[in-house]
Amino acid sequence: MARLASSSLGLALLALLVASASASAAAEAHYVLSLDVDYDAGTYEGTLTVTWENPASEPIQEVFFRLYPNAATLYAGASVEILDARVGDTPVDTALYVDDTVLWVPLPQPLSPAQTASVTLAFRGRASLRLDAPPPVTHEYGILTKTPYALVLTSFYPLLAPYLAEGWALDPVGGIGDALFSEASSYEVTLRVDRRPTPIASGFLVDAAQDGDAVVYRFLADHARDFSLVLVSDGRVPHGTSVDGLSVRVWFGPGHTTAANRALEQARAAVALDRDLIGPLPYDEIDIVEVPLQHIGGVELTGLILLSETYTVTPYDPFFDILVSHEVAHEWFYAAVGNDPVEAPWLDEGLATYLSNVFLAEIVSPTAAAAERDRWARSAALASSAHPEIPVTAPLYDFPDSTTYSALAYSGAAYELEGIRRLIGDEAFFAALSSYYRTSLFSIATPLDLRQSLEAACGCAIDGALFPGPEVP
Numbered sequence: 290m291a292r293l294a295s296s297s298l299g300l301a302l303l304a305l306l307v308a309s310a311s312a313s314a315a316a317e318a319h320y321v322l323s324l325d326v327d328y329d330a331g332t333y334e335g336t337l338t339v340t341w342e343n344p345a346s347e348p349i350q351e352v353f354f355r356l357y358p359n360a361a362t363l364y365a366g367a368s369v370e371i372l373d374a375r376v377g378d379t380p381v382d383t384a385l386y387v388d389d390t391v392l393w394v395p396l397p398q399p400l401s402p403a404q405t406a407s408v409t410l411a412f413r414g415r416a417s418l419r420l421d422a423p424p425p426v427t428h429e430y431g432i433l434t435k436t437p438y439a440l441v442l443t444s445f446y447p448l449l450a451p452y453l454a455e456g457w458a459l460d461p462v463g464g465i466g467d468a469l470f471s472e473a474s475s476y477e478v479t480l481r482v483d484r485r486p487t488p489i490a491s492g493f494l495v496d497a498a499q500d501g502d503a504v505v506y507r508f509l510a511d512h513a514r515d516f517s518l519v520l521v522s523d524g525r526v527p528h529g530t531s532v533d534g535l536s537v538r539v540w541f542g543p544g545h546t547t548a549a550n551r552a553l554e555q556a557r558a559a560v561a562l563d564r565d566l567i568g569p570l571p572y573d574e575i576d577i578v579e580v581p582l583q584h585i586g587g588v589e590l591t592g593l594i595l596l597s598e599t600y601t602v603t604p605y606d607p608f609f610d611i612l613v614s615h616e617v618a619h620e621w622f623y624a625a626v627g628n629d630p631v632e633a634p635w636l637d638e639g640l641a642t643y644l645s646n647v648f649l650a651e652i653v654s655p656t657a658a659a660a661e662r663d664r665w666a667r668s669a670a671l672a673s674s675a676h677p678e679i680p681v682t683a684p685l686y687d688f689p690d691s692t693t694y695s696a697l698a699y700s701g702a703a704y705e706l707e708g709i710r711r712l713i714g715d716e717a718f719f720a721a722l723s724s725y726y727r728t729s730l731f732s733i734a735t736p737l738d739l740r741q742s743l744e745a746a747c748g749c750a751i752d753g754a755l756f757p758g759p760e761v762p
């Protein structure tokens with residue numbers, strides 16, 4: 290996410306990790322998702338079957354899903370409810386925890402390590418409505434929202450919670466930052482909706498078939514952290530290009546041709562630059578969609594980027610370059626390489642912020658890039674003087690507000706990465722980013738993974754603000 294707001298709303302929430310046995314590498318989960326969407330109402334019903342392997346080193350008797358729409362903070366006005374739950378063919382009684390954002394599903398029999406189980410959930414949900422009046426003053430971002438001409442559906446279905454070395458990651462959803470945290474998975478999605486809106490989604494469209502007044506679309510997505518979808522009904526058409534077979538498409542509103550062309554030009558350049566610096570992206574498509582967000586400039590999803598209409602009206606402002614290249618960089622560091630957005634939000638936000646500056650320096654203007662780095666230093670210093678107890682590596686729930694969060698986890702972390710680059714040189718620095726990317730691909734990386742890549746690339750010890758604590762043995 291690119292954060293811009295200066296809201297003071299912030300919640301200090303404790304992370305909740307249900308202690309359990311250590312995690313091990315497991316096969317990716319497979320989601321079969323069937324959706325029926327009422328576009329005008331902004332509601333949906335569906336079923337999903339998740340086939341999933343026990344990643345623990347001992348038998349487990351329960352599994353947890355996240356129901357992000359029920360978070361009154363970032364998703365205010367939206368909701369999702371479970372209508373039926375089965376493990377295999379066996380109906381089970383579920384329970385809700387953590388402000389109804391965690392679904393507990395008991396397993397009828399213990400599941401041994403590396404054994405697979407299938408959980409089928411029937412669910413019904415609704416987007417928040419923003420139809421004619423200005424939105425109420427909430428912290429809702431607009432990421433699960435119906436407007437007169439768009440239905441934005443992100444994190445809208447039950448998502449398997451990540452299982453980490455410490456156990457299930459079940460953090461409360463706070464009022465700032467990103468909540469969506471999931472493992473890379475494969476998706477097979479069937480979407481039924483009336484014929485008017487155009488779907489723009491993660492993964493790629495396999496086929497579409499008319500069925501009475503409806504159209505049934507089928508999508509596939511591999512190694513996806515999420516399946517996200519925007520339906521639009523304003524007649525917009527994509528502007529597209531490709532980079533080494535990766536399709537990049539920009540979907541802006543009718544008449545926004547100048548901004549769409551600029552976004553496409555900058556997204557194409559950012560994809561090529563990040564590919565050269567870090568490595569090829571293992572996806573087929575990136576769709577970039579203009580939607581009415583609030584409090585934020587953009588949101589990263591797998592193969593799908595949302596950009597706020599607030600900023601697409603000024604496509605030649607340097608901030609637009611930063612926004613587009615920041616969100617593009619998240620396809621490498623959020624989607625392909627995951628990390629915990631609550632416990633270590635600086636990891637992907639610092640990298641995406643840093644790569645947006647490399648983009649400015651290489652593609653737009655070295656002077657603008659230097660000015661932006663100066664701005665990082667000033668805003669991080671200001672935040673640190675106001676909150677000396679909060680390091681740039683703090684978990685999300687330690688930040689009192691989004692301004693402090695942005696100044697430290699984005700600007701402060703990026704400023705520290707610049708310091709490391711100056712210390713070890715361009716060659717070692719980018720070799721380390723590339724190594725981190727390749728070794729962490731499709732997994733959930735930690736700050737230690739990045740530190741080890743940096744130390745291996747430079748043959749030196751890296752410590753300081755991003756990596757406090759003893760040297761890696």
Ligand SMILES: [Zn+2]
Nearest residue numbers: 290291638641
């Ligand atoms: Zn971001």
